Amino acid sequence: MSLRTPLGRFLGLGATHHAVGHWVAQRLGAVALVPLTLWFLVSLLALPAFDYATLSGWAGRPWNAVLLLSLVLALAHHSWLGVQVVVEDYVHDRGAKFAALIVLQLAHVLLAVAGVFAVLKIAFGSFA
């Protein structure tokens, strides 16, 4: 039971701020992913074979590695921003919401690091 006014209840803890940055980043990521995804699919399909040697040779070339790194980072970031919004939309239990957001954020960081490491390992593999 609360005797707070409806207006006080709605205003709550105030504006979160920084929301516009999230919104812009989500759209920038989407814009970046259009050419990156197209490039990724077209160059993969243009390969003569899909064996390990061909693929790692392709991924290790400097520009391919740079674009692959960009793709991995853009994808992980865009996915995290989207998943965050979905959780905020649908999970209302405070504890469950924070737990889900923390686990998902760490999972996205882990996936991004793993993707970056894989590309770097292929690209610089010969020096290791």
Next chain:
Amino acid sequence: MVAFRLPANSRIDRSGRVFKAAPGAKDVRTFRIYRFDPESNDNPRIDTFEIDMATCGPMVLDVLIKVKNEIDPTLTFRRSCREGICGSCAMNIDGINTLACTCACSGLGAEVRIYPLPHMPVIKDLVPDLTNFYAQYASIRPWLQTRTPAPPDRERLQSKEEQEKINRPSACILCACCSASCPSYWWNSDRYLGPAALLQAYRWLVDSRDEATGERLDALDDAFRLYRCHTILNCTEACPKDLNPALTIAEIKKMLAEREH
């Protein structure tokens, strides 16, 4: 809150009372109307009214008034102007939020389902509790805020072009049809302003006389208040005044993005 199933005490009993049309009625149309009586412990139910349209006005509101006058005086609904300018009789008619007074029965099927606005607490029958909706409207400070004192000898002036910017959004009658049609509003109305309040926020953002544009945008730079809009566009689809809340929300997002750089 996300609720895909109604709570046990809100589930609808489909076997409500049936009121048949008089024998000999020529132009019969059936209305299935949501009923809820807070004074009884019963669940909501659907009552069925067969109406002879030859003896009734053309609009859904005419039917409700006929039912209340001639069949069941306990039927409860809000109404006032009966010409689409007060916004009182907003309800869900055949699955669409609209005003009963401007909704012609001739455009509907032989069987018409009438429910209160969805996902709002029901006070009685077709009357939803709009307390939070009005609190949201109050939260955007829907009045002129200035630092420059008003000229002593005349009103604050606006050019014709400046006036035209607030012309359309000012036509909103706050009937809540748009907000109550928005899934994002259904799930998060405790923190999301909803299309109606955001349309009004826009109306004050683009008012050339207002000097609190920055503060207004600060208050909207919020992950929930504004950015829960996922451009579903149900609001624009539902608006009985043919306004475009979705477009004004997009304009607010553009204003916020614009001032970042």
